[in-house]
Amino acid sequence: MLAYIFGVVLFALGICVSVALHEAGHMLTAKAFGMKVRRYFIGFGPKVFSFRRGETEYGVKWIPLGGFCDIAGMTALDEVTPEEAPRAMWRFKTWKRTVVLSAGSVTHFILGFIVLYAMAATMGLPNVAGTPVVSAVSDCVRDGSTVQEANNPVCRPGDPAPAKQAGLQPGDKVLAVGGKRTPTWSDMVDAVQSASGPVPIQVERDGQTRTLTVDVPKVVRPKTSGEGTQQVGAIGVTNTGMFAYNPVTAFGGAAGFTGDMFVNAWERLLEFPQRIPAVVQAIFGGERDPNTPVSVVGASRIGGEAVEAGLWPLFLILLASLNFFVGVFNLLPLLPLDGGHIAVTWYERVRDWIRRLFGKAAGGPVDYTKLSAVTMVLVFIGGAVTLLTVTADIVNPIRLQ
Structure with a gap:
């Protein structure tokens, strides 16, 4: 039982670290380009503690389910002080804003690769494709x-x-x-x-x-x-069952496995909507399909069972795959995801390019208030899916055995 609890806590900690580094990716790239980062916090809810270094406040909040990086002027609707206005994010070039917005997902991809490389160099990588070797x-x-x-x-x-x-x-x-x-x-x-x-x-x-x-x-x-x-x-x-590598060949092995996991993450993403009815059925007593989506709760439970059974390769593969999936998901061109902000940024760029062709002035920043209704619908859908998966992972979780 102690091994199971240790595995659950360790996996949850791995998720928290991933989220913290996701936000750190936004923060570091924003600072590198000269944007003003007001706050960098890990968690949500009431503040546990914080400290200020330079112009940025760093801190931790009580609920360790996420985090945020507050960049001044992320959209033209954000209120900024006269001092912040010249460094507002929306004033920067399109490519710089794109780098900052995509840095969180890139961080997830790097973390996933690091986990796979460490695994390849120490214990090998599983033959998940069933290659006949x-x-x-x-x-x-x-x-x-x-x-x-x-x-x-x-x-x-x-x-x-x-x-x-x-x-x-x-x-x-x-x-x-x-x-x-x-x-x-x-x-x-x-x-x-x-x-x-x-x-x-x-x-x-x-x-x-x-x-x-x-x-x-x-x-x-x-x-x-x-x-x-x-x-x-x-x-x-x-x-x-497992391919062995040395520290040098592990780079190639991890790179190949990373490509396979990208493909798998994309396929899972495409299958996501059609898997939701099976989650609902599982909540009301139906057999839980192991291919249905899981929440952080479900993933942590599986991680705990993997540690309890001594299946460390499964634990690490699950952690890496979660990073790849979150990274890909976050790049979807939907608000409020980072991919949605990237889509708006490039819409502005293409729109202004077309306007210049016709001798017109740039159109200015997109009015996010016109997108608020769509954003709220997507937030509602995301919240509902999260509630469904968490409920299913509590009442009818996916188990290794």
Whole structure:
């Protein structure tokens, strides 16, 4: 139980640090460009303490769920003093405002990469794509009416060793079986199980493609669904669950994994609306789909269970993926997200460029009051989704087991 509580607290602390650094990204870039940063606070609600250094007040508030960076004149509607007016954010060039507004998301991306790099350099990265890379070659394959019998490493006289005899080695990436491409381990298993006799297997080894002929025997295996056994092909190899790296190669491994996580974050974002009905069903007793959105509460609970089970790779992957998702989400061109402010900034730039083409003066800053209704609707929707996910994570949380 202590390990679970420790995991929950540690994950929640990781989220708080991410949010604090998100706001620090805005603050540091704004200061670098000469904008005035009035306040930088971690948390919301009543103030715990604060101090002033230079022109900025730094502090902590009681509710550690977020934070804020108060930049003078973020929009033309913000009240500024005569002293602040020349340094109001809306007066700065478009690219500088864009850098400041996107700095929070960029910080999340950097944090996610750092977590992945540290993970790659110490414990490796999981093979989440199911890439068919051989981790071990068995001395033999044998009949087995149960999984335990089939995985028994003790070989009997006459048991075949197809992969070993054909020359397959740990680290080989299986590209094709019998001419059929095998992009994932499950594709390779399906191809092998349906094969029999001498079969060409194409592998990538040390950057070169080789073709090995494997004599695939038929063995007894338990059926994957239902009772009884079946005859399937087997060659005696196991898949790589974790890819190992050294401190140098970890950069490439983390970079590749980062790309995969960006794609995953975008796909999750596109699926987000259609997953909401399943969250509502889970609140009223339906089975909780593990692919439904989770709140900070749910993510922290999963992090706690991961620590309790000793699954530190899962804990770190969850923390990194949360940073990537929040970073991508925050760039959506919707107010009040940073991406919405970026969209308004570039709308002003494009609008003024078009006006100049027709010999007209610049149109001036966008009137945010005209966007307030849309903003409030989006805030309401965001609040409702947050309430739904938090409720579901309390009454019917996603569990590892």
